[in-house]
Each structure stands twice: as C-alpha cells, then as structure tokens.
Amino acid sequence: MKIEKQFDDILLMITAAKERAVLAVNIELIELYWNIxxxxxxxxxxxxxxxxxxxxxxxxxxxNIPDVKGFSSQNLWRMKQxxxxxxxxxxxxxxxxxxxxxxxxxxxxxxxxxxxxxxYIQLAINERYSSRELERQIDSAVFxxxxxxxxxxxxxLREIHPKSIEAFRDNYVLDFLSLPKIHSETDxxxxxxxxxxxxxxxxxxxxxxxxxxxxxxxxKKDFYIDLLFFHRDLQCLVAIDLKITxxxxxxxxxxxxxxxxxxNDIKKEHEKPSVGIILCKxxxxxxxxxxxxxxxxxxxxxxxxxxxxxxxxxxKKLDEFFRLxxxxxx
Numbered sequence: 001m002k003i004e005k006q007f008d009d010i011l012l013m014i015t016a017a018k019e020r021a022v023l024a025v026n027i028e029l030i031e032l033y034w035n036i037x038x039x040x041x042x043x044x045x046x047x048x049x050x051x052x053x054x055x056x057x058x059x060x061x062x063x064n065i066p067d068v069k070g071f072s073s074q075n076l077w078r079m080k081q082x083x084x085x086x087x088x089x090x091x092x093x094x095x096x097x098x099x100x101x102x103x104x105x106x107x108x109x110x111x112x113x114x115x116x117x118x119x120y121i122q123l124a125i126n127e128r129y130s131s132r133e134l135e136r137q138i139d140s141a142v143f144x145x146x147x148x149x150x151x152x153x154x155x156x157l158r159e160i161h162p163k164s165i166e167a168f169r170d171n172y173v174l175d176f177l178s179l180p181k182i183h184s185e186t187d188x189x190x191x192x193x194x195x196x197x198x199x200x201x202x203x204x205x206x207x208x209x210x211x212x213x214x215x216x217x218x219x220k221k222d223f224y225i226d227l228l229f230f231h232r233d234l235q236c237l238v239a240i241d242l243k244i245t246x247x248x249x250x251x252x253x254x255x256x257x258x259x260x261x262x263x264n265d266i267k268k269e270h271e272k273p274s275v276g277i278i279l280c281k282x283x284x285x286x287x288x289x290x291x292x293x294x295x296x297x298x299x300x301x302x303x304x305x306x307x308x309x310x311x312x313x314x315x316k317k318l319d320e321f322f323r324l325x326x327x328x329x330x
Contacts, residue, residue: 030097030104037083040076070101078105089114095121102131110138119143127205136201140173140308157298160273161234168277168300172202175308183306185242189213189226192242206232214239216261225258237262237274247283247301249291256297279304 040057043049058073085108086093092114096104103124111117120143124134149170157164176198177191192199193212200207207229214228227240239258243251255276262274276299288301 026100027097029101030099033079033101034083034093034097036076037079037081038087040080041083044080078108082108085117092118092121095125098125100131103129103134106131106134106138110135111143116143119146133201140175140202145169145171145173155292156296157275157300160298161236161275163234164275164298164300167204167206167231167234168302169203170302172279172302172304173308174199174202174304174306176202177306179306181306183244185226185244188242188244192227203229206234207238208232210237216258216265218261218265223258223261225262228262231275234272234275235270236272237267238277239274240277240279243278243280245281247278247280247288247291247303249287251278251280252291252295252297252299255299256295259297259299273298275300277302 040049040054043053044051054076055073058071058076061068061071082096082104086096095118099107099121107117107120107124111120120134120138123129123137123142127133129137146169161167174192176195177188179187179191189212196209200209208231210228210230211225212227214225216223216225225239226242229238229240230236231238239255239262241251241255241258255278259274259276267274276297278299278301280301280303283301283303292299292301
C-alpha cells in the first residue's frame with residue numbers, strides 16, 4: 001500500500017505537467033489569434049486591405065499549410081473582432097488568454113456589454129467551464145439574474161462567510177428537472193439528486209454532495225435535512241431545505257435547529273460554521289428582510305424557477321434597471 005502511495009505521487013506529477021502543457025499551448029494559441037487579429041485590424045483600418053483580402057489570406061494559408069485548421073475567412077474575421085473588442089482593456093486582454101478559443105467565441109457572440117463579458121470571463125475561469133457548461137450559464141441569463149438580484153443574507157452569514165454573497169444566488173433555474181407546475185417536495189428532492197451534475201453546475205462547482213435526507217439524531221428523535229452539501233471554498237457544510245411554497249418566517253427556526261445540530265455533532269474541527277439555504281418556490285423580499293434582521297442563523301433565502309426565463313426578458317429588465325439608476329443619480 002505504501003509503494004502505491006508513492007506511485008500516486010508520480011501520477012500527480014504527470015497529471016499536473018499535462019495540465020500545464022495544455023495551458024501553455026492554449027496561451028500560445030490565443031496569443032497567435034490575438035496577433036493575427038491585430039495585424040488584420042491594422043491593415044484594414046489603414047485601408048491597405050479590403051474585405052476580399054481576408055478570404056485570399058485564408059486560401060493562401062490553406063494552400064501553404066494544408067494540415068493547419070482554424071483559419072477560415074470567418075475565423076480570421078473573428079480574430080479581428082477578438083482583438084478589437086479587448087485591446088483597449090488591459091485587464092480583460094490578459095484574462096482571455098486563460099480561456100479556450102471556443103469559450104472566448106461564445107462570450108464574444110453572446111454578451112452585449114463589457115460588464116457582461118468580464119462577468120462571464122471571470123466565471124468561466126473560476127469554474128473551469130466546458131463550452132457546453134458556459135453556454136448553459138449564458139443562456140440561463142446568470143449575469144442578468146445576479147444583477148437584478150435582491151438577495152438577502154443574514155448579518156451572521158456575512159460576518160462568518162464574507163464570500164457568501166459570491167457563493168450563493170438569489171435565484172436558481174432548475175429547468176433541467178422537467179418538473180410539472182404542481183409538484184411535491186419529494187419530487188423536487190428526488191429529481192435534484194437524479195440530475196445532480198446539472199444541479200451542481202447551476203449552484204457552483206464548489207458544492208460537493210454529502211447526502212439526501214441526511215439524518216440528524218438529537219436526543220431520542222431523528223431529523224432529516226433534505227440535501228446536505230460541502231462547500232469547498234467556504235469550507236463548511238451547507239444544508240438545503242426545500243419548500244414548494246412561498247417563504248414563511250417560521251422556516252428559519254427549523255433551519256437554525258439543523259445548523260446547530262450540524263455544528264455540534266457533524267462539523268469537523270477544521271471546518272467553519274455550517275450554512276443554510278432555504279430554497280423556496282417564491283418569496284416576498286420584505287418578509288425575507290424582516291425575518292433575517294433578528295436571526296442569529298447564517299442563512300440564505302433563495303427561490304427556484306422550474307422554467308428557463310427568456311434571456312431577452314431579463315435583458316429588458318436589466319436595461320430598465322440601469323436606466324432608473326442613471327435617473328436617480330441626476
């Protein structure tokens with residue numbers, strides 16, 4: 001067993017080296033596309049090249065280096081757009097080199113503002129999204145949902161876990177569960193466990209699943225937490241209580257009990273205090289605010305949607321939000 005552990009050390013070295021090699025290749029590739037985009041942009045802006053020249057360039061590359069792919073006229077125009085979008089922003093021009101070309105193109109084509117691009121670039125880097133995962137996040141309008149969020153967390157949660165505002169969301173879209181409009185809490189819980197990969201993608205990859213209907217024995221009675229996770233970044237247990245109704249203040253008392261039991265009986269010494277998420281079908285912001293003002297529980301109240309909200313609808317709401325903000329500043 002001891003020698004196998006030593007062999008595992010070698011495996012880790014190999015894996016780490018392979019990851020560094022892939023990253024280095026990707027950085028070189030993005031740097032190449034950046035420089036080609038810069039070259040084309042400057043030639044066209046100086047009226048040295050017309051649009052037809054780009055097609056001629058693509059044909060010339062293929063003729064002389066036929067085994068090299070990715071230099072169609074369409075992709076060459078994308079390189080130009082890529083350079084022109086980021087060259088004036090030192091921060092983003094550095095960050096885009098950490099993403100694959102495919103992810104860069106997804107963000108470039110689906111984002112409409114510099115703020116939105118920066119949001120998804122940072123999110124893709126932090127979460128290490130595949131292209132499919134990144135598209136899902138953009139199509140579910142994560143940026144708009146967070147910008148429009150009225151999320152409230154208890155003062156205790158902010159104090160214990162300052163990063164909780166970044167780790168948790170006000171609203172989660174669970175369209176992948178394919179739940180009917182009328183469903184039970186059991187239906188909700190079982191479908192989440194069945195689609196755990198998609199659920200963690202929506203909640204964040206730092207969530208690690210611990211258990212369903214996790215049993216807590218207190219005194220002579222057993223109690224069950226709907227879902228229990230561990231958050232790797234916050235280094236704490238996260239209890240999720242599922243509700244198919246509007247949020248009610250009395251739900252917090254139940255969560256306080258769960259968190260007390262977790263911290264006393266389950267939490268390990270090196271871990272931070274446990275956090276609770278009450279995931280409801282809907283909530284009144286004012287009711288949530290009043291309920292959290294006096295609580296000593298590190299709890300977040302979130303709501304879930306069973307259908308994907310149209311991105312264009314949220315974009316319209318966000319435009320209205322920014323417009324009102326500007327008017328209030330005057």
